[in-house]
Amino acid sequence: MIKANNIVKIYNQHKQNELKVLNGIDLDIAEGELCTIIGKSGSGKSTLLKCLSGLEGVTSGQISINDRDIQSFTSKETNEFRRQDIAFVFQEYNLIDDLTLHENIYLENEPTETIENLIDVWDIRKAINLFPMQCSGGQQQKAAILRALAKESKIIFCDEPTGALDGKSSQEVLTVLQAIQKSHRSTIILITHNEQITKISDRVITIHDGNKISDRKNVNVELAELLEW
């Protein structure tokens, strides 16, 4: 469903500060799969996720999602694709500073019972009318995840979605992501540098210095709610 063929990403090409970050990566992620991407800081994980989701262009190579070449999209198709087909949780949250958490969560979508319930379960109700700057990193991260979930997209890209969360909160968030994968047959691509989190995924891809160094099926997928932290 998400296929990448020999993707290369060079930042600042032909400039003095040129940097090759992806070195020819092939991927094939099936519909309904929860795939984790693991690797050291600076190895190119965030860049890979942005390229796969079409948020960044690639320097060369092809990416197709549902057999559609995302690089051939017109700007109208790109906008529709970003609005309807995918959701993206940014590593640095990307919340809008002068909107409250509640307004950020429902930026593009109407409130739903499911999301309102998660606001309570994830314990951010007390911060819901505050601005991002007034909130902890964990509260902001949860709001960023809820904004993505509110879109009910079939494909969810998550860049270190539990990076600012403690063990208990991480487990709560991952439990919800895994439940959505099962109930909606959503495809979830999740970056982490925590080996523990790879245990809940169907596929584990390891990136090192812009290369894919391993890509394995996980035959023994664990439930997020049963993980030991």
Ligand SMILES: Nc1ncnc2c1ncn2[C@@H]1O[C@H](COP(=O)(O)OP(=O)(O)O)[C@@H](O)[C@H]1O
């Ligand atoms: N927009 C950008 N312009 C130039 N260099 C970038 C940009 N984004 C990331 N990089 C560089 O690309 C490399 C990989 O970054 P990144 O994809 O964020 O890695 P990771 O998510 O694995 O930590 C780093 O050296 C980073 O500084």
Ligand SMILES: [Mg+2]
């Ligand atoms: Mg990153």
